Amino acid sequence: xxxxxxxxxxxxxxxxxxxxxxxxxxxxxxxxxxxxxxxxxxxxxxxxxxxxxxxxxxxxxxxxxxxxxxxxxxxxxxxxxxxxxxxxxxxxxxxxxxxxxxxxxxxxxxxxxxxxxxxxxxxxxxxxxxxxxxxxxxxxxxxxxxxxxxxxxxxxxxxxxxxxxxxxxxxxxxxxxxxxxxxxxxxxxxxxxxxxxxxxxxxxxxxxxxxxxxxxxxxxxxxxxxxxxxxxxxxxxxxxxxxxxxxxxx
Amino acid sequence: xxxxxxxxxxxxxxxxxxxxxxxxxxxxxxxxxxxxxxxxxxxxxxxxxxxxxxxxxxxxxxxxxxxxxxxxxxxxxxxxxxxxxxxxxxxxxxxxxxxxxxxxxxxxxxxxxxxxxxxxxxxxxxxxxxxxxxxxxxxxxxxxxxxxxxxxxxxxxxxxxxxxxxxxxxxxxxxxxxxxxxxxxxxxxxxxxxxxxxxxxxxxxxxxxxxxxxxxxxxxxxxxxxxxxxxxxxxxxxxxxxxxxxxxxxxxxxxxxxxxxxxxxxxxxxxxxxxxxxxxxxxxxxxxxxxxxxxxxxxxxxxxxxxxxxxxxxxxxxxxxxxxxxxxxxxxxxxxxxxxxxxxxxxxxxxxxxxxxxxxxxxxxxxxxxxxxxxxxxxxxxxx
Numbered sequence: 001x002x003x004x005x006x007x008x009x010x011x012x013x014x015x016x017x018x019x020x021x022x023x024x025x026x027x028x029x030x031x032x033x034x035x036x037x038x039x040x041x042x043x044x045x046x047x048x049x050x051x052x053x054x055x056x057x058x059x060x061x062x063x064x065x066x067x068x069x070x071x072x073x074x075x076x077x078x079x080x081x082x083x084x085x086x087x088x089x090x091x092x093x094x095x096x097x098x099x100x101x102x103x104x105x106x107x108x109x110x111x112x113x114x115x116x117x118x119x120x121x122x123x124x125x126x127x128x129x130x131x132x133x134x135x136x137x138x139x140x141x142x143x144x145x146x147x148x149x150x151x152x153x154x155x156x157x158x159x160x161x162x163x164x165x166x167x168x169x170x171x172x173x174x175x176x177x178x179x180x181x182x183x184x185x186x187x188x189x190x191x192x193x194x195x196x197x198x199x200x201x202x203x204x205x206x207x208x209x210x211x212x213x214x215x216x217x218x219x220x221x222x223x224x225x226x227x228x229x230x231x232x233x234x235x236x237x238x239x240x241x242x243x244x245x246x247x248x249x250x
Numbered sequence: 251x252x253x254x255x256x257x258x259x260x261x262x263x264x265x266x267x268x269x270x271x272x273x274x275x276x277x278x279x280x281x282x283x284x285x286x287x288x289x290x291x292x293x294x295x296x297x298x299x300x301x302x303x304x305x306x307x308x309x310x311x312x313x314x315x316x317x318x319x320x321x322x323x324x325x326x327x328x329x330x331x332x333x334x335x336x337x338x339x340x341x342x343x344x345x346x347x348x349x350x351x352x353x354x355x356x357x358x359x360x361x362x363x364x365x366x367x368x369x370x371x372x373x374x375x376x377x378x379x380x381x382x383x384x385x386x387x388x389x390x391x392x393x394x395x396x397x398x399x400x401x402x403x404x405x406x407x408x409x410x411x412x413x414x415x416x417x418x419x420x421x422x423x424x425x426x427x428x429x430x431x432x433x434x435x436x437x438x439x440x441x442x443x444x445x446x447x448x449x450x451x452x453x454x455x456x457x458x459x460x461x462x463x464x465x466x467x468x469x470x471x472x473x474x475x476x477x478x479x480x481x482x483x484x485x486x487x488x489x490x491x492x493x494x495x496x497x498x499x500x501x502x503x504x505x506x507x508x509x510x511x512x513x514x515x516x517x518x519x520x521x522x523x524x525x526x527x528x529x530x531x532x533x534x535x536x537x538x539x540x541x542x543x544x545x546x547x548x549x550x551x552x553x554x555x556x557x558x559x560x561x562x563x564x565x566x567x568x569x570x571x572x573x574x575x576x577x578x579x580x581x582x583x584x585x586x587x588x589x590x591x592x593x594x595x596x597x598x599x600x601x602x603x604x605x606x607x608x609x610x611x612x613x614x615x616x617x618x619x620x621x622x623x624x625x626x627x628x629x630x631x632x633x634x
Contacts, residue, residue: 088353103354109362113461114383120464121382167463 004174004202005230006133007071011039012234013131015066019054020044021075040065048083048111051076055118059125066128068119073132073164074155077108080115084108105157112160116167132168136212152212165213173212174226177201202226202233219244254592255289261588265581273574279439280392281581284454285589287446288389291455297332297341297385299590303583304328305531308376310478310542313471322478325541326373327531329387329583330590337382340370341457343586344388345579350456351390358458361386367460368470369544375467384460389582390453394445396438404431416440477547481557490558499552501575505567506559516565527564537564 007026010016018027018041025044030036045051058068070076081098084107089097098104119130135155142148152173154161165171185191205212206220224240226233251259259282266278305327310319330341348357361367367384374381399407407413408426414437422434433441446454462470484490497504508514514521528538530545539562550557559565572580 101354103352106359107353110459110461113463114459116463117382117461121380124464167465 002135004176005226005233006174007069008036008230009174009226009233009237010067010069010071010131010133011036012230013067013069013129015064016069016131017041017058017063017065017067018069018071019051020071021051021079022046024071024075027071045076045079048079051079052115052118055115055122058128059118059122068122068128068130070130070132073134076115076132077112077156077160080108080111080160081105084111105159109159109163112163116163132164136173141210149210151210154213165215168215170206170216170218170220171214172216173205173209173214175203175205175212177203204233204237216244219248252289252293254293254589255285257592258285258289258585258589262581262585265584274577275435276396276438277574277578277581279435280442281578281585283439283442284389284392284446284582285585286443287451287454288586289589290447291451292387292457295457297330297334297339299330299332299593300338301331302329302590303587304331305533306370306373306377307534307541308373310475311376311471312475313468314475319475319478321482322540322542324369324373324376324474325528325531325534325543326370328370328374329586331381334383334385338379339383339385340374340381341385341387342366342370343583344386345391345575345582346388347391347393349390350388351452353458357388361458361460364460365470365473365547366544368462368467369474369547371462372467372470372474384462385457386460387457387586389455391578392442392446392454394442396433396435399426399431399433399437407437413437414440414444416443474542474547477550478542481542481550484554484558485562490554490562492555493553496553496556500573502573504553504556505570506556509559510555516559516563520568521565522568524564524566527561539564 007018007030010018011027011030016039018039020027020041022044027036027039027041031038042054043050045054055068058065081104085091085093085098085104088107089104091097093099093104122128123130136152137155138150139153140148141151152175154164156164204224204226205214205222206216206224207214207222218241220240221243224236227236262278262281262285266274305325307323307325310322310324311317312319328340329343332339332341346357349355350357352358367386371381371384403413404426407418408423411418411423413422416436416439419436422436425431425434492510497507497510504510508520509516524537526534526536526538528534528541528543528546531538531541531543534541546557546561549560
């Protein structure tokens with residue numbers, strides 16, 4: 001969710017280093033405005049090679065970092081698609097090239113696997129945690145059991161997201177708590193419309209819901225209250241992780 | 251001529267006996283032309299060979315319990331282990347009649363679920379060598395054949411003694427003096443070499459990554475274990491179900507169709523026992539019946555009865571002839587083996603990066619350090 005504080009939240013992780021993709025300038029803005037202290041980060045990755053090169057650097061070179069914060073994974077997908085479009089489709093984004101029969105998305109999955117493999121290697125060889133931030137979009141969901149509805153989905157192609165979702169240990173969805181009042185039904189269309197209230201209290205959701213994707217292998221509670229500051233948000237999250245571990249260990 | 255190309259061409263000529271029939275001689279010509287195109291396309295590629303045609307073997311582990319199989323081991327032959335920009339990769343050479351120029355063609359899409367890359371990558375991992383990528387090095391078989399020459403083509407060749415840039419031998423020039431001259435093998439070789447070197451190299455040659463996630467390799471390890479259990483069950487019960495849908499695969503009847511249909515029997519003079527059921531794996535100890543390879547798993551998935559004859563009884567026809575497709579595949583492998591070996595040894599690599607040999611040694615050293623990779627989950631050293 002835009003403005004939820006993804007970047008600030010990721011900056012609370014243990015010894016983080018940020019890897020920003022083209023166009024993602026949130027970290028610098030937060031640092032410049034004094035809302036975040038100086039956080040180590042790579043130069044903005046302008047290409048797929050830049051991105052893979054940065055991961056390789058973290059894998060093979062000495063450094064003090066314990067967490068890679070990728071800002072954002074949908075930006076990384078875009079770099080991947082640009083790379084594949086140039087390599088395999090002569091930079092043709094049209095129907096005769098990348099977009100024809102959606103084949104570019106399919107072809108790019110091999111590159112995406114390489115990227116996930118590189119992250120796996122980073123995690124295995126350097127014991128680094130990987131935190132990937134992602135923008136969302138609202139997308140209609142074809143409901144086979146009733147009326148269709150809208151849901152939040154990652155701002156990525158379904159196939160790339162499918163692979164990424166399967167690969168990740170934890171997928172979290174951050175949103176603001178909103179309550180609806182004075183819900184009224186349109187007599188002609190039957191559509192319900194209410195008045196929103198709240199919308200400034202942050203929550204973190206850890207299990208799949210009709211309106212968003214999430215999953216966790218850490219035994220987290222379904223919802224985590226993020227409190228009123230980013231420090232409180234991180235403390236609450238870590239407490240939930242600890243609780244989940246203790247429950248798993250009996 | 252570049253020495254690496256020369257090594258490959260010599261291997262082709264050595265494989266095809268001079269007295270070979272016309273069809274085999276034509277295959278040799280195709281192979282020679284393709285090798286010329288292959289060299290033009292890939293000689294400058296950054297793959298630095300480390301090992302060529304290496305047989306790899308490992309214990310079979312149950313990923314669920316971490317116990318080692320008492321019945322089976324796993325094996326395979328890796329066409330090429332190489333370094334690509336300091337990363338360890340394995341390469342498999344393939345020949346196909348399918349379209350490979352479209353990166354989204356069915357040929358490439360099928361490889362997403364293909365077991366062979368997973369099999370090889372898992373094998374390497376189980377041996378402590380974590381491979382970063384598998385690369386499919388594919389050549390599409392030519393569809394053009396020796397043709398009748400037009401009058402203009404025949405006249406031009408007769409005057410210049412050249413055809414597609416190649417100086418013609420007397421035999422070819424004499425062959426032009428007929429009413430309807432046809433390309434000799436020499437002329438056909440020149441035209442095909444031009445086609446795959448200059449006109450349509452992308453149509454003939456493609457290399458693509460077939461990466462696998464660790465989780466996918468783990469999933470394959472589970473499947474491999476389960477196949478082993480199923481083979482063991484079939485062996486213990488003596489039941490080997492037939493799959494009649496597989497009798498006519500690969501463009502002809504299965505070689506065991508006569509036995510399955512009751513017209514023949516494994517103990518007749520038509521059949522003999524193979525000393526090792528994996529003829530493609532030299533150096534495997536024993537008769538190979540307890541070794542799982544990718545080909546064996548695929549055979550078992552295709553038809554359990556065929557698997558029984560091929561890998562349990564281990565029989566082959568006394569008069570078994572190599573099918574053309576298989577022959578061409580073997581010929582191509584032999585050519586590429588020589589082509590890569592020439593650069594690997596550093597003896598014949600005057601046309602390539604002279605650093606290849608040292609880079610290969612570095613990779614080997616790096617490969618040893620990769621032994622520190624965590625083993626497959628569940629694969630500790632228990633005997634069970």
